[in-house]
Amino acid sequence: MKKLLLTTIAGAALLAGAAQADEKVTACLITKTDTNPFFVKMKEGATAKAEELGMELKSFAGKIDGDHETQVAAIETCIADGAKGILLTASDTSSIVPAVQQARDAGLVVIALDTPLSPIDAADATFATDNFLAGELIGQWAAASLGDEAANAKIAMLDLGVSQPTVGVLRDQGFLQGFGIDLGDPNKWGDETDPRIVGNDVTAGNEEGGRKAMENLLAKDPMINVVYTINEPAAAGAYEALKSIGRENDVLIVSVDGGCPGVQNVKDGVIGATSQQYPLMMASLGVEAIKKWADEGVKPEPTPGKAFFDTGVALVTDKPAEGVESIDTTEGTNLCWG
Numbered sequence: 001m002k003k004l005l006l007t008t009i010a011g012a013a014l015l016a017g018a019a020q021a022d023e024k025v026t027a028c029l030i031t032k033t034d035t036n037p038f039f040v041k042m043k044e045g046a047t048a049k050a051e052e053l054g055m056e057l058k059s060f061a062g063k064i065d066g067d068h069e070t071q072v073a074a075i076e077t078c079i080a081d082g083a084k085g086i087l088l089t090a091s092d093t094s095s096i097v098p099a100v101q102q103a104r105d106a107g108l109v110v111i112a113l114d115t116p117l118s119p120i121d122a123a124d125a126t127f128a129t130d131n132f133l134a135g136e137l138i139g140q141w142a143a144a145s146l147g148d149e150a151a152n153a154k155i156a157m158l159d160l161g162v163s164q165p166t167v168g169v170l171r172d173q174g175f176l177q178g179f180g181i182d183l184g185d186p187n188k189w190g191d192e193t194d195p196r197i198v199g200n201d202v203t204a205g206n207e208e209g210g211r212k213a214m215e216n217l218l219a220k221d222p223m224i225n226v227v228y229t230i231n232e233p234a235a236a237g238a239y240e241a242l243k244s245i246g247r248e249n250d251v252l253i254v255s256v257d258g259g260c261p262g263v264q265n266v267k268d269g270v271i272g273a274t275s276q277q278y279p280l281m282m283a284s285l286g287v288e289a290i291k292k293w294a295d296e297g298v299k300p301e302p303t304p305g306k307a308f309f310d311t312g313v314a315l316v317t318d319k320p321a322e323g324v325e326s327i328d329t330t331e332g333t334n335l336c337w338g
Contacts (some may be wrong), residue, residue: 235253255271
């Protein structure tokens with residue numbers, strides 16, 4: 001009887017061990033939307049890497065850019081489901097912090113992708129483009145392209161949202177610094193006093209938002225000749241608004257993203273230059289980091305000298321400007337996404 005009992009216990013232990021060994025590490029990806037090509041490519045990268053590593057990936061997204069509540073609910077779901085980590089592109093980079101802390105307190109590693117939290121150390125790590133540099137490159141290019149006329153520019157600033165998520169602030173402020181405009185508080189946009197800035201409006205990062213924001217700023221000053229846009233869908237909308245009044249050929253539009261439609265728009269002359277970022281790399285590295293956390297309890301380290309892991313950026317244009325490093329649309333097409 002004793003021997004039978006010991007055999008039964010041993011068998012149960014072996015079965016439990018086998019079940020534990022077969023249990024997949026679960027990671028969550030929470031993006032701002034599931035329609036923007038940037039986030040579509042991010043999901044592709046995360047999915048492919050999870051399959052390669054034998055992990056389970058659960059994906060969530062807001063209904064629109066700025067849908068904070070859906071992202072909070074997704075974090076709560078990931079905690080309840082026993083996920084080991086979360087990859088997050090936050091719509092509201094400060095309001096999401098309590099939910100992120102709840103996940104970290106539950107033992108999950110939380111990695112911000114593309115959009116740093118506010119403060120940045122509210123996440124365990126951030127894998128992102130240097131968004132300030134991305135903005136700075138298009139600002140430098142625009143100023144160099146205009147030459148002496150940069151002193152007389154009339155600039156429209158097409159930003160992301162009124163909550164001013166960090167990604168939007170960094171790109172906006174980088175552009176202004178690159179163009180040679182003094183910043184106010186570098187942690188927010190809209191407080192600059194340079195008379196060349198016609199105004200700021202928000203786009204929600206989509207084409208319709210870009211069109212409406214451009215129309216609003218053209219009503220303020222119809223002679224705008226430089227347009228900064230938070231991303232390429234917003235740039236496409238701005239172009240349509242300019243085209244409707246016959247000004248599509250005499251206004252310089254710059255942007256950030258580097259998706260294939262955006263690079264094509266650079267090639268076609270819709271956008272003068274764009275800063276290309278690499279979402280697939282962000283996501284795949286993030287999944288690898290969650291696996292390492294689950295297996296070894298080790299969190300990722302930032303790029304030396306920076307508060308985040310830098311996944312790279314390159315300026316794409318077919319009209320290179322002296323002193324500004326860039327690649328052309330042929331190379332940009334080889335590297336693009338979406």
